[in-house]
Every structure is written in structure tokens, then in C-alpha cells.
Amino acid sequence: MSRIFSPIVHYILALPISYLPFGILYAFSNFIYFLTYRIVGYRKKVVRENLKNSFPELSEKAITEIEKRFFKHFADFLVESAKSLTISNKEIRKRCALINPEVVDAYYKEGRSVIVLCGHYNNWEYYAVGIAQQMRHQTVAAYQPLKNKFFDNVLLKSRQRFGMKMISMREIPRYFAKHVNEPTMSIMVNDQSPGNPRTAYWNTFLNQETGWMKGAEKLAAKYDQAVLFGCIRKKKRGFYEVMFYPISDDVTKNPEGFVLDKHAEYLEMVIREHPEYWLWSHKRWKHKKSVTK
Numbered sequence: 001m002s003r004i005f006s007p008i009v010h011y012i013l014a015l016p017i018s019y020l021p022f023g024i025l026y027a028f029s030n031f032i033y034f035l036t037y038r039i040v041g042y043r044k045k046v047v048r049e050n051l052k053n054s055f056p057e058l059s060e061k062a063i064t065e066i067e068k069r070f071f072k073h074f075a076d077f078l079v080e081s082a083k084s085l086t087i088s089n090k091e092i093r094k095r096c097a098l099i100n101p102e103v104v105d106a107y108y109k110e111g112r113s114v115i116v117l118c119g120h121y122n123n124w125e126y127y128a129v130g131i132a133q134q135m136r137h138q139t140v141a142a143y144q145p146l147k148n149k150f151f152d153n154v155l156l157k158s159r160q161r162f163g164m165k166m167i168s169m170r171e172i173p174r175y176f177a178k179h180v181n182e183p184t185m186s187i188m189v190n191d192q193s194p195g196n197p198r199t200a201y202w203n204t205f206l207n208q209e210t211g212w213m214k215g216a217e218k219l220a221a222k223y224d225q226a227v228l229f230g231c232i233r234k235k236k237r238g239f240y241e242v243m244f245y246p247i248s249d250d251v252t253k254n255p256e257g258f259v260l261d262k263h264a265e266y267l268e269m270v271i272r273e274h275p276e277y278w279l280w281s282h283k284r285w286k287h288k289k290s291v292t293k
Contacts, residue, residue: 006150014154018085022238025079033075037068043281047071050280054206069276076237081125085158089133092162096123096130096232099243104185107226108136113184115220116230116244117263119191120279121270125159126240127187127232132163137185140165142172144192172215176223187230188216190263197287201257205264206271209289217259221251227259229266234277 017028036042047070051063058066084092107114114137118124132139141159143166146152156166167175172186190213194200200211220227229245247262248254271278 006148010150010154014082015085017079017082018087020083022083025083026076026237029072029075029079032078033072036075037071042071046283047280050284051275053208053285055275056207066275067280070278070280073234073276074279074281077123077125080123080238084125084129085154087129089162092126092130093134095238096126096240096242098131098134099241101134101244103228103244103246105136108183111183113137113182113186113223113225114228115216115225116185116187116228117190117216117247117259118187118230118232119267119271120189120282121267122232122234122277123240124189124232127230127242128159128164128166129162131187131242132165135185137183138165138179139163139185139187140167140175141187142167142169142189144169169215173219176219180223186219186225190216190260191267191284192282193284193286197289200287201260202289203257203261203264206268208285210264210285211287211289212260212264214260217251217257220248220259224250224252227251229263231266231270233270234274 017025020028037044044067047067048063051058051066055063055066087095104114104116118127128141141164143159145168146155159166176186192213194211194213197211199214201214201217202209202211204210216227219225226249227247229247230242231245232240232242234240245266247266248259251259
């Protein structure tokens with residue numbers, strides 16, 4: 001059934017939407033917000049629970065206000081993701097601008113590769129589509145393939161249009177080994193719930209015990225790669241800025257978990273600036289540290 005339905009959704013809905021001018025696009029976003037929040041209540045219970053656990057100090061009124069702003073931003077993210085299917089190179093550069101590329105370029109001049117950690121914050125689709133052509137490094141991104149093969153191919157095509165290489169998370173270690181002498185910038189979105197909580201690194205993030213996948217830290221140590229945090233902030237509706245924060249020049253000199261602790265620290269910093277821009281509908285805390293004991 002999905003083999004038939006998926007192309008219909010893409011060619012009849014997503015692709016035509018991608019050609020709309022931004023003014024009409026955001027009018028459509030307003031309708032999506034009304035539908036998902038007011039009518040359907042898409043994952044409303046998950047969003048509310050995540051917000052309450054993350055910000056226990058906030059009142060019910062403050063939580064509700066963040067919740068509303070999240071669903072408004074999420075609707076924008078959906079239409080902007082559709083727009084990224086056909087957006088021009090010139091337009092995406094304008095809407096996803098780099099603030100301090102010199103931080104990464106310094107490693108390129110040394111012939112060194114870097115790992116950039118980030119989260120599901122603001123518009124990561126614009127990040128994927130817009131960043132590669134603005135960097136001197138060969139830019140790759142680790143991703144989890146979708147079960148729906150049709151939409152997986154659609155996203156791959158969109159994200160790779162302007163130079164980004166998408167590598168399956170399972171293939172990332174092999175890619176690092178094969179391209180060890182090539183200056184590469186590897187983007188890893190590391191705020192998913194870990195598949196195996198027993199092998200995760202645990203710390204406190206947004207007032208909760210949180211597990212993190214260790215792969216990025218291990219790869220950085222093994223292949224002598226610097227680690228940065230990549231933050232994408234929203235300037236105004238439809239316009240974003242990417243800024244890099246250094247985490248470690250030499251992971252082997254840091255204690256275990258240092259990189260993941262700093263990543264959590266930076267990610268929490270930007271979430272607290274504007275909490276509505278993080279993906280609260282994701283079941284981030286479905287695993288507990290207690291199961292590892």
C-alpha cells in the first residue's frame with residue numbers, strides 16, 4: 001500500500017508545495033498548525049510530557065505557550081522541508097548563512113578532518129541542503145535510512161543536491177577508514193534516543209538522565225579528528241544562521257565522555273534560548289539508565 005501511496009503524497013502534495021512562493025507557503029503552514037495542534041493534536045501528549053520534565057520550574061501556562069510555539073515552528077519546518085526539494089542554491093545560501101566558517105577552515109588548512117555534532121534544532125533540512133557548498137571540506141552527514149524506501153530516496157536526492165554526501169550510520173566507520181587522508185567535515189545529529197541503552201554514555205540533560213551514542217567520540221579519537229558543535233539559530237521566519245563552537249582539538253587528551261558532555265551542554269544552551277525550536281515530539285527519553293544496571 002505504501003508503495004502506491006508514497007509517490008502520490010510526493011508528486012501530488014510535497015513537490016507542488018515546494019514550488020510555492022514563501023508567502024503562500026507560510027499561509028499553508030498556518031493551516032497545518034491549526035490542523036496538527038487544534039484538530040489532530042499530533043503527539044501533543046509526548047510534547048507536553050517532554051516539556052514538563054525538561055522545565056519543571058515553569059508554570060502550566062508557560063509550558064502551554066512553548067507548546068503552541070513549537071507546533072507553529074514545526075508547521076514551518078514541514079513546509080520548509082518541502083521547499084528544500086526544489087530551492088535554488090542562491091536561495092538556500094541566503095536562508096542558511098554561515099556565521100564563522102573560519103573555525104572549520106582552520107582545520108582544512110592543516111589537512112585535518114572534523115566532526116560536527118548537532119541536534120534536531122530549528123531546520124536541519126536547510127542545514128543539510130545548504131551547508132556543503134559553503135565549506136572547503138568535503139562534507140558528509142550520517143543518517144538513519146528510512147524504512148520507506150521511496151521517501152528515503154527523495155530525502156537523499158534533496159540533501160545531496162549541492163554537494164553533501166549522505167552516509168548510512170552503519171557505513172560511517174567504513175567511510176572514515178577509507179577516507180582517512182581526505183579533509184572531511186562529518187555532520188552527526190546526536191540527540192536521538194540510543195538504540196542500546198546498555199552501551200550508551202549517560203549524563204544529565206534538560207533535568208533528566210539521558211543516554212548518548214558514543215560513536216562520534218570514538219571515531220574522533222581513532223582518526224585524530226577535531227570535534228565541534230554546530231548550532232543553527234533562527235533569525236526570523238525562514239532565515240537561519242549556522243555557528244560553530246569548538247569542543248575538542250584532541251579527544252585522546254580528554255576523559256571519556258568529555259565530548260558528549262560538551263555536546264549536551266551546548267545543545268541545552270541553545271534549547272533554553274528558544275525551546276520551541278527543538279523536536280519535542282520525539283520520544284527522546286524512552287530508555288532509562290536503570291535498565292543498564
